[in-house]
Structures are given as structure tokens and as C-alpha cells.
Amino acid sequence: MELISSVKCFGGDQRRYRHRSEVLDCEMTVSVYLPPQAAKGPVPAVWFLAGLTCSDENFIIKAGAQRYAAELGLAIICPDTSPRGDGVADDEAYDLGQGAGFYVNATREPWAKHFRMWDYITAELPGLVGEACPLDMQRQSIMGHSMGGHGALTIGLTHPDRFAAISAFAPIVAPMQVPWGVKAFTTYLGEPPSAWAAHDACQLLRSSQADLPPILIDQGEADNFLAEQLRPDLLEAEIRGRDITVRRQEGYDHSYFFIASFVGEHLAWHARALAV
Numbered sequence: 286m287e288l289i290s291s292v293k294c295f296g297g298d299q300r301r302y303r304h305r306s307e308v309l310d311c312e313m314t315v316s317v318y319l320p321p322q323a324a325k326g327p328v329p330a331v332w333f334l335a336g337l338t339c340s341d342e343n344f345i346i347k348a349g350a351q352r353y354a355a356e357l358g359l360a361i362i363c364p365d366t367s368p369r370g371d372g373v374a375d376d377e378a379y380d381l382g383q384g385a386g387f388y389v390n391a392t393r394e395p396w397a398k399h400f401r402m403w404d405y406i407t408a409e410l411p412g413l414v415g416e417a418c419p420l421d422m423q424r425q426s427i428m429g430h431s432m433g434g435h436g437a438l439t440i441g442l443t444h445p446d447r448f449a450a451i452s453a454f455a456p457i458v459a460p461m462q463v464p465w466g467v468k469a470f471t472t473y474l475g476e477p478p479s480a481w482a483a484h485d486a487c488q489l490l491r492s493s494q495a496d497l498p499p500i501l502i503d504q505g506e507a508d509n510f511l512a513e514q515l516r517p518d519l520l521e522a523e524i525r526g527r528d529i530t531v532r533r534q535e536g537y538d539h540s541y542f543f544i545a546s547f548v549g550e551h552l553a554w555h556a557r558a559l560a561v
């Protein structure tokens with residue numbers, strides 16, 4: 286990991302690293318916020334997975350999360366949303382290709398060589414950031430926005446022993462049933478759709494017998510993508526007595542202004558789950 290920038294922020298450091306990913310077979314960047322408490326020893330880490338068209342920088346620039354993370358003693362790890370580079374497959378559409386990795390391992394060409402975001406986030410990157418930064422990797426939780434909310438839910442639900450809590454802002458909860466997800470899964474995973482279920486939060490909730498981490502979801506009622514792409518009603522139907530809270534926030538849209546409005550509550554909730 287090559288440190289490419291480090292900026293003091295609320296007493297801690299907003300860092301950005303460049304590294305080679307063996308899994309994605311390309312150069313990647315990742316942003317890590319370290320709170321002031323990290324100067325004294327390893328701190329718990331919250332992952333933030335971003336949405337379509339985002340890089341590792343949208344959240345650190347727009348969400349205003351560092352103030353809360355500094356108060357709570359939490360690190361925030363912000364990965365990019367796809368492999369990148371001239372030799373990496375891409376698409377003209379904003380919802381496919383670079384910037385739109387959907388947190389799956391692609392099995393179809395021309396995507397399979399580089400688009401392995403599932404393995405990157407769950408296997409490769411934790412080792413790299415854990416080695417480069419003073420993080421307590423025994424205390425992790427995960428959150429995300431939109432496509433990244435989908436990633437946070439599916440990765441968190443698949444690794445219930447790794448993450449103390451899962452939260453999401455306006456997540457895609459049922460990609461098998463909405464246009465963004467059907468397009469991405471058809472392109473990256475192909476047929477049969479039965480292979481898609483491992484990447485659909487509603488399907489995972491329906492089939493899981495495990496003790497799951499608590500889940501917190503905020504969804505803006507004025508979100509343009511609400512009815513067609515996000516469909517929180519489909520997840521609400523799968524709650525079945527589990528520790529899942531879905532909050533409908535009147536007047537809020539899909540933007541980072543919405544995330545900034547509630548990120549402090551999400552981080553405080555993660556800190557409680559992480560016993561900070």
C-alpha cells in the first residue's frame with residue numbers, strides 16, 4: 286500500500302492509498318479515515334461501500350462523517366466501486382462497468398478477468414488495510430449507499446460473524462427484481478438466475494437460519510429511485526421478527542445531503558454494536 290495523501294481532519298487523518306490488487310488485476314485506490322484514538326492503538330473499523338458512479342472519494346468529501354468518527358473513535362474504510370484502468374472492460378452506461386462493480390465476482394466475459402469486487406472487499410482488501418493501518422479487525426461493521434447498500438447487506442449477511450452491525454442508506458434490497466440489478470447480474474453473472482440469489486439481500490434474509498447482525502436502513506421518501514430500483518417494501522416483508530429497522534425519512538432524496546443528515550446516527554449505532 287502506497288500512501289498517496291494524508292490530511293489532518295478532526296484530530297485524525299484522512300488517508301488515501303494506492304495499491305495493486307491481485308484479485309482485480311489492476312491498480313486501485315482506497316480511502317481510510319483514522320480517528321485521533323488510532324494514535325494510541327488499533328481502533329474498530331466501519332466499511333462504507335459507495336454507489337453507482339462513485340469512487341473511494343465521494344463519501345469522504347461529501348458525507349461529513351469524519352467529525353462523528355473522531356468523536357466515536359471509529360475508522361472508516363472506503364473502497365472504490367469497481368476495478369479501473371485502460372485495460373479494464375467498461376460500458377458507456379453509468380450503471381455498468383467501471384464505477385458499477387455491484388460487489389459480485391463476474392463470471393461472464395469480458396468482465397470476469399477484473400470484476401471480482403466480492404473477493405476484493407471480503408478477502409484481499411481487509412488484509413491490506415489491516416496491515417497498513419492501526420485497525421482492530423476483530424471489530425468491524427459495514428454500511429453503504431444504494432448499490433453500496435446492496436453490497437453492505439449481502440456481504441454482511443453472508444459474513445454474520447465478521448460484522449457487528451450492518452446499515453444502509455437507500456439500498457438496492459432486491460436486485461433480482463429491479464432494473465439496475467437485473468441488468469448488472471445478467472451482464473456479470475449471466476444465467477441461471479439461481480446463481481443470483483447469493484447476491485440478493487431479500488433472498489439471503491429469506492433463506493438464512495443464522496443469527497444475523499442488527500440492520501439499520503434509512504430510506505428517503507423523495508428519492509427518485511425509490512419505487513423502481515430500491516423497493517424497501519420487499520425487504521420489510523422479510524423482517525419476520527429479526528432486529529431490522531427500516532426508517533422512512535420524509536422529504537429526503539438519494540443524494541449525499543441525505544447521507545450527511547443521518548450518518549452521525551448510523552455511526553453512533555455502529556459504535557454501540559462494536560462496544561466502543
Ligand SMILES: N[C@@H](CCC(=O)N[C@@H](CSC=O)C(=O)NCC(=O)O)C(=O)O
Nearest residue numbers: 336337338339343379430431432433541
Ligand atoms: N444518473 C445518475 C445516477 C448516478 C447516481 O445517482 N449515483 C449515486 C448512487 S446511485 C446507486 O448506486 C451517487 O452516489 N452518486 C455520486 C454522488 O456523489 O452523488 C448520474 O449518472 O449521475
